[in-house]
Amino acid sequence: MAETTVQAHDAYSAELFRDAEKNPENLLVVKNLKKYFPIKSSFFKVTVGNVKAVDGVSFIIKKGTTMGLVGESGCGKSTIGRTILRLIEKTEGEVFFNGEDIFKLSKSELRAHRPNIQIIFQDPYSSLSPRIPVGEIIGEAVREHNIVPKDEFDDYITRVMEACGLAEYHKDRYPHEFSGGQRQRICIARALALNPDFILCDEPVSALDVSIQAQIINLLRDLQREFGLTYLFISHDLSVVEHISDTVGVMYLGNLVEFAATEPLFAKPLHPYTKALFSAIPVPDPDYKMNRIILEGSIPSPANPPSGCKFHTRCRDCMEVCKYVSPDFAEVEPEHYCACHLYNSPSRSAELAKVVAEMKRQEAQKAEGKK
């Protein structure tokens, strides 16, 4: 009985983003995406549990915009990115790219679809093959996918490299001859060469120095304007995300806790976790009065997440209901989605209070039964 009640209050409601994939403006629609990694017992390889890396995430990215995805390490940011690209298979949910469910694509369809979505990895030192010259790194996939005719190939690669701030004579060099910033440019050129609609940037600047960071961020923005690209920008650096994104999603332990346009989100964060996260951003001004909300403890294990709202163990505004029922991911303000019981409507609160009372009663019964 209790099980079914809790199920009914799954973070995702079917009403949310209904038919959003049919709107041609929405390039990417993610609905209730879940990715569990099984934990196998050592000997018989029996699944003994799941690491709930992504646990019901929904969001929309409009064409030509950038969505930032922030959160602590281990909260599932990168897993979302990889699942969207179908580098790993989902457990549940749907991902629509240009109105097409990418998990329904066959192998050959997927291959044809690949050039549309590209990725830039975090570490430019380990994502470039040390044995292949730069021109070939950038051109390999172009040739494989027949993006341009053979006789235009060389010119095309040169053009792409120039767009990314590399010179033609760099073509025959090897990655080790480049500095970190230039290597990241090579990674960007490699992604851009396939003429994609969507680029997933998985922490593209965290491994770089501040002055180089600015160069890469500016480059990404210029390319977006020029080619009408759409980005999903994964980062833990909030100031960078604020600078580059149009919309921002905040993640905590596999859940999207808040999703809104950048300005309202930074001006008025709703979720207590978002508030704490934003208050912790170091500001380069010694006179700035630090009003930090220090979160106690650290992020719980995703293999064994807390019951109810996953954030309740560290939340300042924790209520009784938070411990039992996970909050709905709902539109609290127009285009501002948040998963928190603080913003429940009075009728919803009353409803939930009953559920909590029922669950408590059952718990007490169980405890008595054990005695």
Place this chain on the structure above:
Amino acid sequence: MSEKEELKKTSAKAASGAKEGKKKTSYISAKDSRRITKFNRKITKKLENDREEAGKDPASYTTKMRDPNNVVEFDNMCTYFFSDVGTVKAVDGISFDVPKCSTVGVVGESGCGKSVTSLSLMQLLQRPAGQTVGGEIRLNMGDGTALNIVNTPVEKMQELRGNYISMIFQEPMTALNPVFRIGRQVNEVIELHNPEMTEEEVKARTMEMLELVGIANKEGVYEMYPHELSGGMRQRICIAIALACRPGLIIADEPTTALDVTIQAQILDLLQNLKDKINSSIMLITHDLGVVAGMADYVVVMYAGRVIEKGTADDIFHHPAHPYTIGLMKSKPVVGKKVDALYNIPGSVPNPVDMPNYCYFRDRCEMHCEHCSGKYPPEIRISDTHVVSCYRFFETGEVLGYPKTVDVEGLLNG
């Protein structure tokens, strides 16, 4: 001829010389390579011998502090690495002080010599290739005397490390030993520096330290291995180890870079509180200007192995004077301040093997003038606390002196 006229002359000369320019290539011929290796062998042998000689006589490494209110004074310290591609001047004549009970932030990009500075202070450089070839690092011993770390023998250093100066590293997982329990690793420091303490006393002290760094379950953690703890908890353990003997100076080398924003806030808060509790100074090494602004009283900005600007946090953040500092501030996006495009400093850091003989920042600088092609700029005082190395203030400020560099070839011959 006055100094200023002379300067104009040399800068004109240098400008004409730069035009000719020689072909730059990273290729080293076998002959050159052999020459470099031979030179390195000779010079490191000589330096090691000199150090051994100096270490025998306590008089050669005891000095006096310039100002007894400082914990550490760096005075034209030069640390070079004798590598296979040539001599890398990682730190080349830097001078700054760490006053008592204050936090000094050292900021700069990777490769600018921040970490080498701290390693030189701890004498943890990879010898014989890495050598402090010149200048002094004076450590205040608290009784009116000071030690020159550059010449201090290793045995003496072992007494100082952990006791007078201690260090918190960037990556807590690699700093802790994975095969020993937490309790034992904290005990070790206390036992080593207080041989008179009994086992119970040591354990009591360890518990006290664990409590101090905010670990609730101290009995449990005492028996745990590092892998059982989260990143933030591990960094707390590292801090506990660093503070176990109540050192006068804590070097925090990028203590929060590997941590998340919320955990970073916890750790910075902890460091700030502990500093006041045990009356020590912190030398905070970081590339994050935001962290420095929140923590530091004094800020030192480094670029390509030299200090280019130093002053109070207020000086640096509100009145940055060096073009590099200004550029660095503008290139970092700040929450709440919307800009269309970030400023980016053009170009990149010069090759450390082959540093130019003019201002290292000239080629990336948008404000450079004719002086800039001359000698490397001197330190110029532009207010009581604010010192900058830039020719833009040559006419108005008080010139303190040029950074002293060491001629390694001369060292071998002389």
